[in-house]
Amino acid sequence: MDATERLKKDYPWIQTPLIVQAPMRLISLAPLAVEVWKAGGIGFIGAGTDVSTLSSDLSTAQSLLQSSPTSSTTAHTLPIGIGVICWGASLSEALPSIQSYRPAALWLFAAKSISEFSTWATEIRRVSPQTKIWVQVGSVKEAVSITKAVKPDILVIQGTDAGGHGLVNGASIISLVPEVHDAVQELVEKERVPEPVIIAAGSIVEGRGAAAALALGAAGVAMGTRFLASHEASISKGYQNEVLRASDGGQTTVRTKVYDTLRGTTGWADTHNARGIINRSYGDAMSGMTEEENRRLYEEEVGKGDGGWGVEGRMTTYAGVGVGLIKEVKNAKEIVEEVRDAARRVVERLKLERLDEKGSKVKL
Amino acid sequence: MDATERLKKDYPWIQTPLIVQAPMRLISLAPLAVEVWKAGGIGFIGAGTDVSTLSSDLSTAQSLLQSSPTSSTTAHTLPIGIGVICWGASLSEALPSIQSYRPAALWLFAAKSISEFSTWATEIRRVSPQTKIWVQVGSVKEAVSITKAVKPDILVIQGTDAGGHGLVNGASIISLVPEVHDAVQELVEKERVPEPVIIAAGSIVEGRGAAAALALGAAGVAMGTRFLASHEASISKGYQNEVLRASDGGQTTVRTKVYDTLRGTTGWADTHNARGIINRSYGDAMSGMTEEENRRLYEEEVGKGDGGWGVEGRMTTYAGVGVGLIKEVKNAKEIVEEVRDAARRVVERLKLERLDEKGSKVKL
Numbered sequence: 001m002d003a004t005e006r007l008k009k010d011y012p013w014i015q016t017p018l019i020v021q022a023p024m025r026l027i028s029l030a031p032l033a034v035e036v037w038k039a040g041g042i043g044f045i046g047a048g049t050d051v052s053t054l055s056s057d058l059s060t061a062q063s064l065l066q067s068s069p070t071s072s073t074t075a076h077t078l079p080i081g082i083g084v085i086c087w088g089a090s091l092s093e094a095l096p097s098i099q100s101y102r103p104a105a106l107w108l109f110a111a112k113s114i115s116e117f118s119t120w121a122t123e124i125r126r127v128s129p130q131t132k133i134w135v136q137v138g139s140v141k142e143a144v145s146i147t148k149a150v151k152p153d154i155l156v157i158q159g160t161d162a163g164g165h166g167l168v169n170g171a172s173i174i175s176l177v178p179e180v181h182d183a184v185q186e187l188v189e190k191e192r193v194p195e196p197v198i199i200a201a202g203s204i205v206e207g208r209g210a211a212a213a214l215a216l217g218a219a220g221v222a223m224g225t226r227f228l229a230s231h232e233a234s235i236s237k238g239y240q241n242e243v244l245r246a247s248d249g250g251q252t253t254v255r256t257k258v259y260d261t262l263r264g265t266t267g268w269a270d271t272h273n274a275r276g277i278i279n280r281s282y283g284d285a286m287s288g289m290t291e292e293e294n295r296r297l298y299e300e301e302v303g304k305g306d307g308g309w310g311v312e313g314r315m316t317t318y319a320g321v322g323v324g325l326i327k328e329v330k331n332a333k334e335i336v337e338e339v340r341d342a343a344r345r346v347v348e349r350l351k352l353e354r355l356d357e358k359g360s361k362v363k364l
Numbered sequence: 365m366d367a368t369e370r371l372k373k374d375y376p377w378i379q380t381p382l383i384v385q386a387p388m389r390l391i392s393l394a395p396l397a398v399e400v401w402k403a404g405g406i407g408f409i410g411a412g413t414d415v416s417t418l419s420s421d422l423s424t425a426q427s428l429l430q431s432s433p434t435s436s437t438t439a440h441t442l443p444i445g446i447g448v449i450c451w452g453a454s455l456s457e458a459l460p461s462i463q464s465y466r467p468a469a470l471w472l473f474a475a476k477s478i479s480e481f482s483t484w485a486t487e488i489r490r491v492s493p494q495t496k497i498w499v500q501v502g503s504v505k506e507a508v509s510i511t512k513a514v515k516p517d518i519l520v521i522q523g524t525d526a527g528g529h530g531l532v533n534g535a536s537i538i539s540l541v542p543e544v545h546d547a548v549q550e551l552v553e554k555e556r557v558p559e560p561v562i563i564a565a566g567s568i569v570e571g572r573g574a575a576a577a578l579a580l581g582a583a584g585v586a587m588g589t590r591f592l593a594s595h596e597a598s599i600s601k602g603y604q605n606e607v608l609r610a611s612d613g614g615q616t617t618v619r620t621k622v623y624d625t626l627r628g629t630t631g632w633a634d635t636h637n638a639r640g641i642i643n644r645s646y647g648d649a650m651s652g653m654t655e656e657e658n659r660r661l662y663e664e665e666v667g668k669g670d671g672g673w674g675v676e677g678r679m680t681t682y683a684g685v686g687v688g689l690i691k692e693v694k695n696a697k698e699i700v701e702e703v704r705d706a707a708r709r710v711v712e713r714l715k716l717e718r719l720d721e722k723g724s725k726v727k728l
Binding site: 138139140141159161167173174175176177178179202204206208209211212215216217249250251254320321322324347350351 | 502503505523524525531534535536537538539541542546566568569570572576578579580581611612613614615618685686688710711715
């Protein structure tokens with residue numbers, strides 16, 4: 001069974017190429033995940049480091065799913081996923097909800113160690129065998145050790161272009177996806193490790209990036225930043241406006257620990273930081289302002305509401321380098337359908353531009 | 365005329381998808397550029413900041429081209445290119461060689477200003493109207509201002525994954541190529557600016573990356589690092605062995621100014637640094653060793669020959685994040701043919717995995 005066939009078996013409601021809405025803490029909740037499901041994608045509730053509301057989030061999702069006229073054909077799982085940041089989330093607190101709602105997928109990220117990933121995977125599989133284990137990685141080394149130890153169903157390969165948290169150092173998916181693919185194939189052949197399906201993430205916001213990811217060897221794509229500009233995201237207008245405004249993301253976003261520091265989300269290991277739009281907090285930190293003063297100004301800014309965002313603002317605006325390709329807030333369903341259709345058209349274009357053996361371009 | 369047709373008109377010996385060998389200072393000389401031409405690619409002599417040997421390099425290239433049994437069909441230009449680093453190279457010194465040898469392309473990089481780029485382009489076009497102007501950019505902003513002012517025939521869009529010099533901050537080609545493409549299209553439509561052909565560079569080392577670049581909207585790809593491991597590169601064994609050894613380039617390479625500082629190549633603007641494999645020079649610089657001491661140790665290492673390269677060595681090893689996909693030294697001709705054929709096969713695979721409207725995968 002190839003990767004696409006496996007995906008269609010495990011998530012029978014999906015359409016291909018598979019579009020995944022990546023979990024975003026506090027931002028991607030049940031309404032967004034369910035809209036993505038309606039469009040034949042896979043949506044994730046971003047539980048992050050706090051699973052105390054997981055049960056109520058899953059209950060909301062279940063209600064939304066049941067009230068949908070296109071209700072799911074699979075009775076075995078709830079056709080959405082949950083994303084957890086393993087170093088901060090409580091496994092024992094999460095398990096009862098997972099056992100009772102059986103989400104289709106658990107996306108694990110940033111455990112303190114490989115064995116912590118293994119514990120999560122083992123326990124989830126014990127209480128809900130139908131739930132598939134997704135693990136997010138950002139390097140070949142991580143991909144190999146996690147594939148061996150955790151035997152994930154899905155490896156999400158995150159390029160360094162991605163918004164929000166990821167490895168401090170990294171590569172884009174251009175070489176990372178093929179290199180991980182080859183390294184994993186070697187494990188599969190030599191050590192009989194079960195083969196994970198590869199999903200690519202990081203600066204994919206539209207059809208061209210999605211088609212590129214398929215060319216690189218991914219079976220589907222995950223997008224976070226693109227869904228910040230969706231009607232169903234739980235996001236302030238100030239933040240969303242910044243996503244629409246920002247362009248040239250290689251110049252206007254940065255990977256840093258500054259925003260985590262100011263917000264007090266300080267449990268992240270030294271290996272991880274996060275990419276966000278450059279604003280005054282970052283500029284002041286780079287100019288040598290003390291952390292104390294910068295945090296005081298940040299906290300003042302929190303009171304300003306939507307006015308606190310922007311180049312001259314101080315509110316954290318996590319986003320990936322692909323932010324410049326996002327021009328409009330849309331329904332999540334429309335985003336999924338558009339990206340999937342556009343990716344199909346790109347494949348069609350490449351096909352029409354058939355490159356023949358003599359090297360001349362033949363229009364079919 | 366579309367981009368591929370324009371390429372085939374301007375460079376009649378090429379096969380598509382177009383594979384370009386990027387100019388590498390001191391490393392890509394006439395033998396490499398001519399081998400790439402033999403395979404239907406475009407090879408560049410990396411003149412860099414010093415054009416004093418340009419005339420003799422071009423003379424060597426001409427001899428090699430004339431002695432080839434598959435000698436060029438185009439009499440109007442020498443079917444190779446020249447790469448210059450504008451801030452350091454002397455335009456007046458370069459012009460007579462360009463006028464007398466008429467290279468097919470001049471790749472301009474890192475001028476001090478947009479107007480310096482314009483001066484180079486104008487003067488080259490004056491002395492050799494057949495020579496096409498290529499300009500390398502790393503951001504949407506650069507792409508837009510250069511397209512307006514310089515009207516290049518080709519825009520080389522370099523992702524931050526690339527080895528050697530480029531912008532300090534940047535994006536990979538995943539979003540950069542589409543965003544530049546759209547911004548340039550807008551200029552073409554609104555301001556009637558001539559449309560440049562887009563070539564993508566940065567972490568492309570094999571067929572999957574090349575096919576991805578085509579999906580993103582590039583008409584061809586440029587590779588540097590891949591050609592470091594070619595028999596025709598002018599490169600020491602120690603450096604080449606490192607290119608074969610290194611893997612997981614997101615973790616094992618870094619963008620930094622440290623190597624330039626130690627080697628005394630200090631004319632680069634603050635906006636530019638370079639990506640190389642992490643070694644002791646970099647580690648010591650990060651641990652706070654003085655520049656003076658680090659340079660002394662570097663200069664000592666120079667005497668060690670091939671032994672000076674490696675993780676514990678100090679010799680500069682510029683390479684892109686795609687380095688982990690390079691396993692073997694090959695002939696440049698073979699590299700061009702392999703990457704082109706593999707890219708065609710990837711397009712073929714995507715085509716066979718036709719994604720139908722119902723979302724199921726149909727094998728044709």
